[in-house]
Amino acid sequence: xxxxxxxxxxxxxxxxxxxxxxxxxxxxxxxxxxxxxxxxxxxxxxxxxxxxxxxxxxxxxxxxxxxxxxxxxxxxxxxxxxxxxxxxxxxxxxxxxxxxxxxxxxxxxxxxx
Amino acid sequence: xxxxxxxxxxxxxxxxxxxxxxxxxxxxxxxxxxxxxxxxxxxxxxxxxxxxxxxxxxxxxxxxxxxxxxxxxxxxxxxxxxxxxxxxxxxxxxxxxxxxxxxxxxxxxxxxxxx
Numbered sequence: 302x303x304x305x306x307x308x309x310x311x312x313x314x315x316x317x318x319x320x321x322x323x324x325x326x327x328x329x330x331x332x333x334x335x336x337x338x339x340x341x342x343x344x345x346x347x348x349x350x351x352x353x354x355x356x357x358x359x360x361x362x363x364x365x366x367x368x369x370x371x372x373x374x375x376x377x378x379x380x381x382x383x384x385x386x387x388x389x390x391x392x393x394x395x396x397x398x399x400x401x402x403x404x405x406x407x408x409x410x411x412x413x414x
Numbered sequence: 415x416x417x418x419x420x421x422x423x424x425x426x427x428x429x430x431x432x433x434x435x436x437x438x439x440x441x442x443x444x445x446x447x448x449x450x451x452x453x454x455x456x457x458x459x460x461x462x463x464x465x466x467x468x469x470x471x472x473x474x475x476x477x478x479x480x481x482x483x484x485x486x487x488x489x490x491x492x493x494x495x496x497x498x499x500x501x502x503x504x505x506x507x508x509x510x511x512x513x514x515x516x517x518x519x520x521x522x523x524x525x526x527x528x529x
Contacts, residue, residue, distance in 0.1 A: 332515055341423075343505060343521040351515075359516070389457060395515055400447050400466050403517060405459035 303328045307392050307406035313414050314379070314386065322377045322409045324392035330404070331397050333375035337361060338389040338408075347390075350375055351397065379411065387413050416441045418506050420520035427496045428528055434481070435491040435523045437506035446510040448489040449517065450480065453503040462504075465489060496527045 305326045314320045326333065332351045336344040346359030350369040364383025369375055375394075379386045389410050393403035417440040427433035439448065450462040465473045465480045473480045481490040493500055503524050507517040 334516070336519075341521060344517075344519040346516060349516060391457075391459060393459075397515060400464060400509075401515070402447075402449050402451075402461045402464055403459070404461075405451075408457040410457075 305392060305394055305404055305406035307390075307409050309409060310407065312409055312411045314411060315414060317381045319378055319380050320411065322379070322390055322392075322411070324375045324377065324406060325373055326375075326394045326404070327373060328394055328404060329372070330394035331372070332395050333369070334393045334395075334403065335359075335365075335367065335375070335377045336391045336393065338391060344391065347377065386411055416443070416446075416508055416510055416518045418508055418518055418520035420506055420523050422523045423521075424524045424526070426526050426528060427493075429498060430495055432492060432494045433496055433525065435493070435504050435506075435525065437489045437491065437520060439487050439489060439506075439508050441487075441508065441510055443510040446508055448480070448482070449507040449509070450478070450489075450491045451505045451507060452500075453505065453522070455502070459505070463491065493525075498527050498529070501525060501527045 308323045334349040335347040338344050345361050348367040350356035366378045391408045392406040395403045419438045446467045448465045452460045463475045463478045465482045477494045479492045503522045505522045506520040
């Protein structure tokens with residue numbers, strides 16, 4: 302079955318550490334996205350990529366970095382510059398059409414300890 | 415800039431009753447799409463229904479229907495015959511032609527279905 306796989310499901314980070322969240326899709330979708338979800342704030346866009354080797358900043362990109370070396374993969378690195386990284390992170394993919402919704406992964410819950 | 419507003423942080427409904435979740439949007443783009451997603455406590459986001467800005471009829475998907483009022487810029491979700499499994503967070507979202515299919519989400523409505 303096609304879908305999006307996010308790993309790990311839970312992640313704990315110490316202060317000052319970089320961590321990388323994995324996102325892999327086998328839907329042959331061109332576009333991929335990373336969203337952050339905090340309680341009461343809905344989903345906010347971190348980064349998105351419409352084609353391989355290209356990506357753009359979203360609304361809250363500071364303290365995060367991404368790469369898109371393969372169509373199937375869009376990893377997100379949370380750097381030590383991100384001051385408040387504790388949140389639920391959702392990866393999604395879609396075709397390139399505004400009437401085509403997203404397919405989401407099951408999310409990664411990141412906690413700073 | 416595109417904006418989605420969901421003014422109901424929480425809603426209660428009795429099992430088998432219908433419930434309407436409100437969503438208003440703001441955009442200057444003539445071509446856009448409106449979506450509703452369901453997020454159970456497990457965290458996954460489940461696509462429910464889509465409405466295009468040029469669609470003449472309201473979208474329906476099983477027990478879900480979207481009450482699209484373009485002049486009022488509203489896209490309310492109606493769930494008929496509520497079930498206990500409908501208890502979840504519901505998000506309204508919008509895409510637009512100038513946005514590379516980026517979705518802008520509202521803050522969500524927490525729905526609880528009671529016996």
